[in-house]
Amino acid sequence: MSGKNYSHQLDAKNRMRIPAKLREELGGDYYITVGSGGCLYVYTAEQMAEVKKTLSNVNRYREKQLKAARFILYNTWQAEEDKQGRILLPDNLRKYARIDKNVIVFKGPNCVEIWSEEVWNEYFNDVNFEELADAVDALSAGSDD
Numbered sequence: 001m002s003g004k005n006y007s008h009q010l011d012a013k014n015r016m017r018i019p020a021k022l023r024e025e026l027g028g029d030y031y032i033t034v035g036s037g038g039c040l041y042v043y044t045a046e047q048m049a050e051v052k053k054t055l056s057n058v059n060r061y062r063e064k065q066l067k068a069a070r071f072i073l074y075n076t077w078q079a080e081e082d083k084q085g086r087i088l089l090p091d092n093l094r095k096y097a098r099i100d101k102n103v104i105v106f107k108g109p110n111c112v113e114i115w116s117e118e119v120w121n122e123y124f125n126d127v128n129f130e131e132l133a134d135a136v137d138a139l140s141a142g143s144d145d
Contacts, residue, residue: 004106004107005104005105005106005107006019006022006104006105006106007102007103007104007117008102008103008104008105009101009102009103010089010094010099010100010101010103011086013088014088014089014090014091014094015082015086015087015088015089016086016087016089016103016105016114017084017085017086017087018042018079018085018087018105018112019105020085022042022105022107022112023081023085025044025107025112026042026044026112027044027045029044029045029078030042030043030044030045030048030078030079031043031045031047031048031076031077031078031079032076032077032079032087032089032093032114033048033051033072033075033076033077033093034071034072034075034093034096034097035097035113037119037123038096038097038098038115038116038119038123039097039106039113039114039115039119039120040089040093040096040097040099040113040114040115041108041110041111041112041113042079042111042112042113042114043111044111047110047111048076051072052073055069055072055073074092075092075093075096077090077093089114097114097115097116097119098116098118098119099114099115099116100116100118102116102117102118103115103116103117104116104117104120106120
């Protein structure tokens with residue numbers, strides 16, 4: 001896991017590049033969907049298959065589960081690179097992530113993430129290291145907190 005982030009910009013047609021190193025890790029077939037914290041998740045085909053399998057376990061009588069599954073599936077986009085290696089970010093995903101021009105592409109803990117530069121900066125604006133330490137402790141202990 002790297003933790004490296006890359007700064008990019010959308011072009012006039014709402015296209016962007018995934019950095020070459022990350023594209024190699026993603027393989028030729030990858031998907032973009034909504035993520036937590038206001039970002040977009042970029043999944044390999046294998047990761048997306050796992051997400052779909054998890055979502056297929058939804059209880060059709062639990063409205064919150066159904067709503068979450070529908071929202072994720074509706075907002076999933078199979079990325080298609082053009083000859084210059086650019087991908088289109090569809091309007092629904094750009095609006096969800098508040099992406100206007102400047103983007104951060106980040107190798108997150110579970111997948112590649114795409115952030116609006118402004119949302120990225122807001123997200124980390126008021127970091128409380130004590131809370132971060134507690135979260136890391138919970139991970140170490142195997143807790144979901």
